[in-house]
Amino acid sequence: MTAQVRGLRQDGAAGMAALLEIRGARRSFATPEGGRVTALDGVDLDVGANEFVTLLGPSGCGKTTLLRAISGFEALDAGTIRLDGQDVAPLPPFRRPVNTVFQSYALFGHMSVARNVGFALEVRGVPRAERDRAVAEALEKVGLAGFGARRPAQLSGGQRQRVALARALIARPRLLLLDEPLSALDRGLRQQMQIELKTLQHGLGIAFVFVTHDQEEALTMSDRIVVMRAGRVEQTGTPREIYRRPRTRFVAEFVGETNLFETVVERIEGSQARLRTPEGLAFTAPARGLAPGARATLVLRPADFSLGAAGAGIAGRVERAVYLGQDLHLLVRPEAGGPAIRVTVRDGAAAPEPGAKVSLVHDADAAHLLEEAE
Amino acid sequence: MRNPAGWLLLTALSLLFFAFIYAPLLVIVGYSFNANPVNMMVWDGFTLDWYRGLFGLRDRTGDALSRAAYVESTDQLLAALRNSLIVAACTTAISTVIGTATAIALARHRFRLRRLYEGLMLMPMMMPDIVLGIGLLIFFVSLGMQLSLLTIIIGHCTFLTSYVFIVVQARIAGIDPALEEAAADLGASEWVTLRKVLLPQLAPGILGGALLAFVISMDDLVITYFIAGTGSTTLPVFIFGMIRRGVKPEINAIATLIILASVLIAALGLWLRSRRIDR
Numbered sequence A: 001m002t003a004q005v006r007g008l009r010q011d012g013a014a015g016m017a018a019l020l021e022i023r024g025a026r027r028s029f030a031t032p033e034g035g036r037v038t039a040l041d042g043v044d045l046d047v048g049a050n051e052f053v054t055l056l057g058p059s060g061c062g063k064t065t066l067l068r069a070i071s072g073f074e075a076l077d078a079g080t081i082r083l084d085g086q087d088v089a090p091l092p093p094f095r096r097p098v099n100t101v102f103q104s105y106a107l108f109g110h111m112s113v114a115r116n117v118g119f120a121l122e123v124r125g126v127p128r129a130e131r132d133r134a135v136a137e138a139l140e141k142v143g144l145a146g147f148g149a150r151r152p153a154q155l156s157g158g159q160r161q162r163v164a165l166a167r168a169l170i171a172r173p174r175l176l177l178l179d180e181p182l183s184a185l186d187r188g189l190r191q192q193m194q195i196e197l198k199t200l201q202h203g204l205g206i207a208f209v210f211v212t213h214d215q216e217e218a219l220t221m222s223d224r225i226v227v228m229r230a231g232r233v234e235q236t237g238t239p240r241e242i243y244r245r246p247r248t249r250f251v252a253e254f255v256g257e258t259n260l261f262e263t264v265v266e267r268i269e270g271s272q273a274r275l276r277t278p279e280g281l282a283f284t285a286p287a288r289g290l291a292p293g294a295r296a297t298l299v300l301r302p303a304d305f306s307l308g309a310a311g312a313g314i315a316g317r318v319e320r321a322v323y324l325g326q327d328l329h330l331l332v333r334p335e336a337g338g339p340a341i342r343v344t345v346r347d348g349a350a351a352p353e354p355g356a357k358v359s360l361v362h363d364a365d366a367a368h369l370l371e372e373a374e
Numbered sequence B: 001m002r003n004p005a006g007w008l009l010l011t012a013l014s015l016l017f018f019a020f021i022y023a024p025l026l027v028i029v030g031y032s033f034n035a036n037p038v039n040m041m042v043w044d045g046f047t048l049d050w051y052r053g054l055f056g057l058r059d060r061t062g063d064a065l066s067r068a069a070y071v072e073s074t075d076q077l078l079a080a081l082r083n084s085l086i087v088a089a090c091t092t093a094i095s096t097v098i099g100t101a102t103a104i105a106l107a108r109h110r111f112r113l114r115r116l117y118e119g120l121m122l123m124p125m126m127m128p129d130i131v132l133g134i135g136l137l138i139f140f141v142s143l144g145m146q147l148s149l150l151t152i153i154i155g156h157c158t159f160l161t162s163y164v165f166i167v168v169q170a171r172i173a174g175i176d177p178a179l180e181e182a183a184a185d186l187g188a189s190e191w192v193t194l195r196k197v198l199l200p201q202l203a204p205g206i207l208g209g210a211l212l213a214f215v216i217s218m219d220d221l222v223i224t225y226f227i228a229g230t231g232s233t234t235l236p237v238f239i240f241g242m243i244r245r246g247v248k249p250e251i252n253a254i255a256t257l258i259i260l261a262s263v264l265i266a267a268l269g270l271w272l273r274s275r276r277i278d279r
């Protein structure tokens, strides 16, 4: 709980309240089998104006339920949601100043692209001429100028996604919710849209709450990542914090490739702790107030290792080498035993082949010890 | 097709199938132009007399008595047709509105006894016509209602609502509920969402249900037979009465016109459907 609070933005003192403020959100569903599933189990979340927050978590952890609670399609069993300081519980979805980009896009098939995009203005009774101007502008912004007369069925997946985006943005919401909007796109288009979305969000000054279970996407786009697990917030932080200083084993394993070592602190040398695994592998990491004899889980990312001179560091044998463009992914089995270590090195002249003997050294400053006691 | 024998068999079967369905209709169409007034099984040359007769245009050379009989039966025929159209139009309008509204309510709202409600909506369709007819007759009589066009309209609505309901329900099941959520998300109230999103999406289903209701209403004999008063004979009841007095060649002409109308309505339906898919 302490870490959760620490992860939140502490900007209350500066006087600027968060745009979105969720406290203790709970929601459970009755299952057909007669039991209950808890989709939200006490979620706290703050989102500042013009902040890009990503909800990241495995399937079924409650991301969609949380978004639906914000947009008003799901009522909470307990807890509050405030927008601009105002409790939104009594507001039906169509009165909430929030727009959504649905996972399935949910474009109106019987309307043209232009009418889809202008729908929010049409509903508000904005005059035709003004609406047309806004629609043209919105289509221009998402790179679909000239597509207004088409039907959604006549667009590609990426184009539909952009129509959905333009439609949600035309009413200039303060907060935009996006439920895995990129999951249906191929890799290239996806990366292009990631950049476009980020640029758009920054330029418009809108806050985004973005759902994904793709950790790479979360890392590249977000100002802040909220890692969820089984209806709870596991950790909140900047992409760097989440990647570099995961609080729990779950976060470390879910976000990015990782090596985890169960170690015991041998001795403390200044700010450094000397650690040893049961197999006898030795590591050095920032001490963080640990005493000798304490058990600690060590996190080392594949790129935190490099290949050292023979005799230095951990001796091992390359089990597998996968060439990925500039990088070489190695799976190294330590000679002392224990699980194989994942290592990423720059591809060079001395690229080791499977079966080769290598020695691994690690960057002691990049090493991170988990907080949670295992 | 890799197997010529199989292909041949399949083609032959299809041809037989269609011949089986359409032969009786073609026979009627053929006989409607047969000049033989006594035995219509014997071809006696081409004539349009029976069609002229239907519309009171048959040349008036016959004796006064038979001429009067023709004019009378033509008037009755046209009156029956008019009654049928009135009934079908009213019934279609009423049952389409009620059936559609019920289908939407059942698909989009969760409430207790929903299943039971659904079952009750479908029941009249399963009910044998003869039971429905007798039931309606006893009901109207016990209420002291005069049998009239009104009782026919009420009677038809009781089971045609089911037909519209089932057609619209099938359509609504295929519509992503996220569409309505998207509309609400963009600021549309429930009413606006219904008008601008749900109803246009449902339109093909509603139209299909309405066409079905219209056709069945025009066609219904058994139930209508029980609840039609003397002044409110519909076309099927009238034709049935004519046949009981002997098959007259005019009946072939009426049947041919009805076939023509049905084909036109079916073509209209198909055309509307294909237009939906194209865009």
Ligand SMILES: Nc1ncnc2c1ncn2[C@@H]1O[C@H](COP(=O)(O)OP(=O)(O)OP(=O)(O)O)[C@@H](O)[C@H]1O
Pocket: A029, A030, A031, A037, A038, A039, A057, A058, A059, A060, A061, A062, A063, A064, A065, A066, A213
């Ligand atoms: N209407 C519902 N009725 C019953 N259970 C539900 C309902 N909606 C969600 N759940 C359950 O609540 C949990 C959270 O669902 P949710 O859709 O929020 O997950 P998610 O994090 O969005 O997953 P995904 O990444 O697969 O989309 C799941 O266990 C799901 O089965």
Ligand SMILES: [Mg+2]
Pocket: A063, A064, A065, A179
């Ligand atoms: Mg989801």
